[in-house]
Amino acid sequence: MADALLSVEDLRVSFATEEGVVEAVDGVSFDLAAGEVLAVVGESGSGKSVTAMTLMGLTRSPNARFEGTAQYKGTELIGASEDELRRVRGAEIAMIFQDPMTSLNPVQRIGKQIVEQIQEHEGLPDQQARERTVELLERVGIPRARERVDNYPHEFSGGMRQRVMIALALSCNPSVLIADEPTTALDVTIQAQILQRMRDLREETGAAVILVTHDLGVVADIADRIAVMYAGRIVEEGTLDQIFYDPQHPYTWGLLGSITRVDKPRPARLPAIAGLPPSLANRPQGCHFRPRCPHEFSECSKVPPLEAHVQGNPEHRDRCWLSVDEKLAKREVLPGEIGLASKEHAPA
Amino acid sequence: MGRFIVRRVIQMVLVMFAVSVLTFLIFNVIPNSDPAVRMSGRQASESTIEAIREEWGFNDSLPQQYITTMEKVITGDLKSQFTQLSVGKEIVKGLPRTFSLAIGAALLWMFVAICFGLYSAVKAGKFADRFLTIIALIGISMPVFWIGALANYYLGFKLGWFPNGGYVEFTEDPIDWFYHLILPWTVLAILFIGFYSRVLRSNVLDTINEDYVRTARAKGLGERQIMIRHVLRNSMIPIVTLWGLDFGAVLGGGAILTETVFDLQGVGQYTAEAIGQLDVPPVLAVTMFSAFFIVLLNAVVDILYAYLDPRIRLQ
Amino acid sequence: MATEPLTEQAGLQGPAAWEQEAEREHVHGLGPWRLGLRRLRRNRVAIGFGVLFVLLVLSCLAAPLWAKHVAHTTPTENHLSDTIKLDGKTTNVVGLDGVPIGPTYQGEFFLGADPNGRDIMVRLLYGGRNSLMIGVVAALMTTILSVVLGVIAGYFRGWPDLTIRSLLDIMWSFPVLILGVALGVALALGGLQLGPITIGGDSLLIPIFIIGLVYVPYMARPVRGQVLALREKEFVEAARAQGAGPLRIMFSEVVPNLASTILVFFTLLIANAVLLESALSFLGAGVRPPNPSWGTMIDEGVDRIATAPHLTIVPGLMLVLTVLSLNVFGDGVRDALDPRAKVRLEH
């Protein structure tokens, strides 16, 4: 896709640890178009956060090694110098972090933290930068922004702080916004508000968004496309509808199964994916999901390619050796079928 | 704020009371030696000794003696048993010296420790870091009086680069004052440099991994700005509090060894001599004075702390 | 005490900082020990200094062997009027103007003599025994007191905690060195009589007692913090649910989990106790003559620094090596076990 805003190709990140070399990100590729919302979904340890951090050049361990490319508007991000990255960070690609409680400097006034970024990239005089900051805070829905701009982070609630983070991220009108689990640390009602706010802002600014989360439910009404990651690899990728209504990979089934749905009676026990994610250091050969997959067969000892399997949907790709029919059959006999829609809802 | 001050004053009084009682007990209960006999000289007659006992109140009960002594402390009337000089005046005389030693050393150790600690943290795991770590550990492993005596003799007397101890009043000759204090400052600072640079290094390393530093990086700030505005400032907070406490302790006569080795004749050396002579009043006064400074600096540190870290409010 | 609300919040002031860090600290089970050992083994520098410490201890323990078979003297025997043969020449051990002989690098007076004509090498080894003994026993005393106080305060909370914390706070505000020296001087004069027990003025127990007491607040507070965190852990809850009494919980559940903290503190405490001993001895409030210790030897040596610098330099170097080896090793142990407990002691 030549018109992609951000194009990631075969990204690999590995860490040398005491237990040996760990491949945290193992050949991830995706494209992001302008204005699009891409959700990257997976359990913790699946490599989704590392991927997001790596794009910003924030994976700073001296033991890390990077391979592959990530082009932003033709600029290579992987291996770029600190100076090049600095120009991109905040200004072109901005990031919202998981924990708003710890992501703001506790001893600086929030206004100053935002002004700092504006001045870094745009060199505005103090007064103007401050005005912009107040506007931003108002835009993300902070009441009495003009007074609160001089408050310290601890004087805000969690949800308000995340709004501050969003204002901070948007302060230089970035083209790409990476949100790393932006709502995980917040309680449910606040989550909804924050997501709503992000959706509105995307409409207003037209920024592309990479939303990193472990919760498929969160992405249901904001994402355009979804990439499901497991143990460092993308195991399934497709549009929101494709993933939600026609999931191909057994791992995706599991994720979907763990969503509590309000439109169905609550089952006695929420189905969970059996077993634990593999330790990054000793992952199984072939399909990484193999040990936990109820449908494992001999073919699974080989690495499955990320390919389109569903007829007529070339952008819906997955890594599973099962044929489409087999998947269909097995998917339907899953107990409880929570999170899975029946076929008639599936798009043609 | 008002409540804070009241609490601190109560604490100060409590601690000073405890210190004074303990000091009083140490010298009046343990040694089994009669202070009147000590004071009377070698050839005194029994009547002279009895007169001294009467005059100084050694015949009173211990609690009564304590009360009498404390009355003298409060009215500034306390006298050394050994020299019969006013204890208050002697402390006041020693204070500028002790203060000169403390302030210079404190600034020195703070400055050097910041440089060492920051550099060590930035180079964590590299050769420079390991080298500085060993240097810091050597610093905290050296007895102050040993390195002081060696420096004083070799650098001061043998090579003549520095004065061989002693003190010159600042008002008399500021340059000579500075010159006389270089060695004592350095020697006193060595231990603290070792300790502070270790603490700062680990604080910086902790802070570098804080989420808000990642945020700062994500904002596109330069490495220098990040280090100074976000990392250093936050790592310094605990150091500043330690600094206040140590400064208080040194000011309150805690630099006994350095003062003695370099013959600075400050409060510490005065105390050392008084202890040797089992001279209760000066020791009593200095321990109280010292506790006073420690508690006072504690309070100052808390105020400073609240200023540096807005999450804290004085209660 | 009045400082509490502040320090609790800030968690960064004085010992309260470590207390809080310890509270935050992840509690190790058995696994981390093996991991720690492996990490420690990889830290060559720490292991090297650990070995050095063991060698220093062994050589000090071997003091009688050297004294008897090599130097043929005792640590207190004077040789004021003696002469020895040096390169075929007969030399006074102590000159007529009182200047003692320097290092001979032969069996007798290997490192020279002091003004009393005593063999420095022999005194150095015996002095090391005293210094190390005081260091280890004092550190042990501090550790036991701190653990007992910390566990009681942290486990029972309420008034025992309040009492113990107030006590520690007061100790914390004490001019420690001044009082230590005062106590040492006063006790040296008359000794101490505690009911039927009489401790002589020259007993090593006196410096041990002073040093052991002085460092208690530095260790008891972090221990208390850790116990506070531990008592909320599942395994303690479980033990409580099974009806275990507080004593059993404390000693079979809580204390073993403090092991890594205790180990790190103990190492560093020895180092600091040895240093403090030297400071007390230097001020005349530690080991009493003619017993040697490194501190008293430095003290005696400083008076002769111009004519016989080895009297000052040699015991000082031994002291630095010992303390350094303990500090480096302790540092390595801490890194390996990572219990973030920061030991900070004054001199």
Added chain:
Amino acid sequence: MGKLGRRALALLLAALSMSVIAACGGDDDSGDSSGTGGGGGEAKNGGSITISQTSQPDFMDPALTYTVNGIEPLWLVYTPLLTYPRTGDAEKDSLVVPGLAEDLPTISKDGKTYELTLRKGLKYSDGSPVKASDFEHAVKRVLNLESGGSAFYLGIEGAQDYIDADKCDADIKGIEADDKTGTITINLSEPDGSFSNVLAMWFVGLVPGDTPCKNLTESPPPGVGPYKVTESVPNRQFVLEKNTNFPDLGPDIPAGHVDKITTKIVKSAQRQAQDVISGELDYMQDPPPADIKPEVKAKYSDRYKEITTASTYYMFMNNRVAPFDKKEVRDAVNIGLDKPALARLFAGEVAPGCSFLPPGQPGFDEALDVDDCPWGNPNEPPDIEKARQMIKDAGVAGADVTVYGNNDDPTDKVTEAYADQLTKLGFKAKPKILDGGVYFQTIGSAKEAPQTGFANWFQDFPHPKNFFFLVDGKSIQPTNNQNFGNVDDPEITKGIAELNQEPEMTDEVAAKWGDLNKKLVERAWIAPYGHRKLATFFSERMDFDNCARFHPVYFNDYSSFCLK
């Protein structure tokens, strides 16, 4: 430096005082025997010098001071009725001469009444006139302030009543002074052969009659002397300046040479020696420490000398406590005591000897001290085997012995060496080192009952009485005992009592004191091992040859100091 309470020599001599030197010992290493201004030149007048002391004088008040640090400067500020000449001739300088009195006292037959007359027209340094009654006031201050010197004046009739009255202006019955005629009459309750010496002590240097009865360290009163104190900041410095009102008291009591003497308190003796070497200080009151001395002797011998003082260093042996209750044991210790070894610990600053009376005291016998010493020549190694055998024969081998000593340098080392020597003689000896400030009081307590240990005495004045009270059976008391060994030889005790009655020190009396000394030594009541030497060390700019006058009673004489 370093150790707490380690006062330098000056304070070590704490309760002491000074020396006479009649014949200057005889074994004076420095070769400079007289210390007089005999360098062939003239002493230059004028200029200021800076000197140093290790410790603050105990008091800067003549009635109170009792340490060298205070006496050395103050005896030049406060002249008593009687005094000692300052001529440089040691023999002459140890004889009492009239000071502010016109003449030596007229002593009544029974030796109890002393009559003196004040010189006419005397003025204090502040210009006010000196009155006869000022003498009584000076004595009152000594008694009222519980001075360490009050013991000397208790023999004056009514002195005890005066103390008991506890009022400064109460009357002392035994002193009558007439301001008009200047006559002063003193009545003693018992004759005291040393009372002229007592009248010459600095304690009773005259001060104005309105001087308050309190410690005046911070503002010393005016006096009559070659110098006056113009500044006194305790623990920092004090300044002596020439007293322009100093009257002419005759050629033997001269005025000073330099105009101003600033004395700095420098706690480190090493630093003082280094500063004298480098010229930052002109003179140090303490001898250079053992550490610096070899260098001083080697390089600066042209401005350094040592002189033996009238002092005795000895080991006391408590004959009321085992094992020293046996004479054979005390004999054995005297035989086995390694005196040359102990002298090394003083870095040669002790002249080995075995006489109790030191050189300079009437009755001193040089032969007894060295060549005819009954225990063997003190300059040679002892017969340890013989002593060991004697202790074995006495059946006390292996007995526990605690050896007392204090932490002044080098007393601690001496104590340790002595303990080791006793161990070599067959005892199990252990040193017990106490702080110098409490040492003598502790060993003077009957409760403590010390077995043996370090002791010394520097003369207060040149009269054997001043030494013999240390071994007088009558002076034994339960606390503050100065007779540490509880020596109570009936013959000696009786002899002391008789000789104390002698009003004049004739040759015959001196010989009788000498006999007592011999008996004391031969009967091994104590174990003397030598006499202390003191040193004079000047900076380069001082005129060492003409101006380093050493006084037998008061050591270095500041009034002789001059610049080149």
